[in-house]
Amino acid sequence: MGNKATICRVLPCDTTNRGSVAAQQAWMQVHTPIEAAFTAAEAAYQAGITQTAEVTPVSPKNAAGIGAEPWRNLLNAGDNGQITTDMEDLLARLVLEVATGLASAKEQGTSAPIQQAKANVTERLLSNVLSQLQITPNSQAYQQIQQRLFGYLPMMEGDVAKRAQGDFSPGDIETKAPALPERKVTWEQLVEALQLDAGGIRHIDGVGITEDRIKRYWQVISEIQQSSDKSFPNELDVSDARRYVQELQRSSWAIRSQQKRVGVMQKLFKIAIQYGYTDTNPFQSMAIRAPKGSEQGTYRSFTRDELVLIFNHIKQKAYTEKSLVPLVLLATGARMSEITQLRHGDLKKTDAGVWYLDMVHDADGEFPHPLKTEQQNERHVPLHPVVIQSGFLDLFKAGENGYIFAGSKDPSVWSEWFQKILKREGIYERKVTTTHSIRNTSIDAWRMAGITPEFRRAFTGHTSKDVQENTYGVGLKFMPDLLYKEIIKVDWSWIP
Numbered sequence: 151m152g153n154k155a156t157i158c159r160v161l162p163c164d165t166t167n168r169g170s171v172a173a174q175q176a177w178m179q180v181h182t183p184i185e186a187a188f189t190a191a192e193a194a195y196q197a198g199i200t201q202t203a204e205v206t207p208v209s210p211k212n213a214a215g216i217g218a219e220p221w222r223n224l225l226n227a228g229d230n231g232q233i234t235t236d237m238e239d240l241l242a243r244l245v246l247e248v249a250t251g252l253a254s255a256k257e258q259g260t261s262a263p264i265q266q267a268k269a270n271v272t273e274r275l276l277s278n279v280l281s282q283l284q285i286t287p288n289s290q291a292y293q294q295i296q297q298r299l300f301g302y303l304p305m306m307e308g309d310v311a312k313r314a315q316g317d318f319s320p321g322d323i324e325t326k327a328p329a330l331p332e333r334k335v336t337w338e339q340l341v342e343a344l345q346l347d348a349g350g351i352r353h354i355d356g357v358g359i360t361e362d363r364i365k366r367y368w369q370v371i372s373e374i375q376q377s378s379d380k381s382f383p384n385e386l387d388v389s390d391a392r393r394y395v396q397e398l399q400r401s402s403w404a405i406r407s408q409q410k411r412v413g414v415m416q417k418l419f420k421i422a423i424q425y426g427y428t429d430t431n432p433f434q435s436m437a438i439r440a441p442k443g444s445e446q447g448t449y450r451s452f453t454r455d456e457l458v459l460i461f462n463h464i465k466q467k468a469y470t471e472k473s474l475v476p477l478v479l480l481a482t483g484a485r486m487s488e489i490t491q492l493r494h495g496d497l498k499k500t501d502a503g504v505w506y507l508d509m510v511h512d513a514d515g516e517f518p519h520p521l522k523t524e525q526q527n528e529r530h531v532p533l534h535p536v537v538i539q540s541g542f543l544d545l546f547k548a549g550e551n552g553y554i555f556a557g558s559k560d561p562s563v564w565s566e567w568f569q570k571i572l573k574r575e576g577i578y579e580r581k582v583t584t585t586h587s588i589r590n591t592s593i594d595a596w597r598m599a600g601i602t603p604e605f606r607r608a609f610t611g612h613t614s615k616d617v618q619e620n621t622y623g624v625g626l627k628f629m630p631d632l633l634y635k636e637i638i639k640v641d642w643s644w645i646p
Contacts, residue, residue, distance in 0.1 A: 208291035211328050216283070217298025218327035220275040221306040228310075229318060272296045283333050302327055334382040335427045337371050340418050343425045360513055362520075370414040383418070384428045391415070391432040399438060404581055408438045449586040451594045452577070454644075459575040461646040471555055472567065474542050476588060481534040481642055482507070483592035483609050486585045487561045491519045492554050497546040498530075505538060506630035507531040509611065517552055527611040529627035532634035536642040561585075599639040608633055 208216070227233050254263035276295065280287070287295060302323055309321030341364065350358035375381060377397055378390040394415075398408040412433060419431035452460070457480075464473050478489050488509060496519070498508050509529050513520040521527035533542070545554040553559065568585050572578035589610070596606050608626040626632065 208287050210294060212331040213291055213294035214298045215328035215330045216279055217295045218302050218323055219279045219330045221302055221323050225309055272299055335384045337383055339427060340383055340422050341367060343421045347421055367414055370411050383422060386432050388432045391436050395436045405440045412436050412438055449584055449590055450582055451591040452587055456577050458646060460571060463571050463575055465646050471545060474540055477540055478537055478542060479588045480592055481537045482531050483589050486564050490555050490564050491559050493517050493519060494547050494550040494552060494554060500631050502631045504630050504634045505533045529611045530630040532630045532637050534637055534642060595640045601636050601639055605636045
């Protein structure tokens, strides 16, 4: 609006009596173009905002119910003697706005003023109704609502005429038009409730749910919307939940991934019930079980011969930093992302001279190093002599920040690289041999070397089963000198 603080117009008539028809017509003549300018300026401003408000799809029946609501409200107010001065002024302005639009259209020979008048009337009559429902209809739905609003006008006139004759029985606008739809519970409300229940968002509040997990929830929400063709959570029923679960079972997703998706929906609806957004959980009894005898979700260990093939393949290729990753995974039992996202400051040494990796959960730092189960996964992992002899320590630069490995930090990129090696050597089995197989191979090797479960859990960061161990003291996971004496029981010197 050109940074104007005010807009002044002089009315070409006597404005002493503001209720006169002449004064109101003059006011409408200057008000309409200014209102249109405000609307255009607001539209231009909103177009410049990258994050726009979510629009809401509305069914034809609900559009009709919304379009009829202003007329119902006016009738009820009239029946109960509650027509206020504001309502009278509003009706007078609406009548004048339409009359002015008709006159301008006739004068200009175009329907544009009529369309503008209809848009202004629609906005004035529907703003409170849409605000009450907390919805923002998309353009198609808004047009449907506007059509119903003006389409019900003859019914409204007929019902007013009946009342003028003393007939207060339910009229057409009350019996033929659909009722106003109930206010919908949105997925945004459920996700917000989830965040509140968790204590906030981790990177903002220091506690609570992580952004990555929120993204996973939205991914599942998108899937259920596509499956059910329904936009709101309280529209879903058991048949929708069953259809989604059956689609998951027919998909190529691993059993664990399918189960996690069902768990997401169960959690969201549990929160919805807890906060009073809905009374039922359509996913409550839904479950996906692994077929009997299936090893789905497990990864087999590599045999000694397979390890020789893998490391010979790596050795024959030109040396890169990437070449060290499989050996470090094997000797530490760590996850791929835990190693590929190591920072220069994560290598430390005890007073006894034991080198170890300080596995700390840091999801929101300048160089994030997230752990799967967050603080529960934190531990000090001693480095086996075979790792030290490989030159791995040379990747860590004292006093430097950042990651020791260049390139992508996406675990899938590293997994695809390793998968190509397995395919070249004829070892690859879908969902059976992956980078996770290295971790299982490590655990088997520790078991064969006589390392007790207590130490094996400490190596991988799993929680100790000893309640006292978890409650008091630093725990075995943070005693690299003791862990080192156990980890060297495995002989990896035969690795090529």
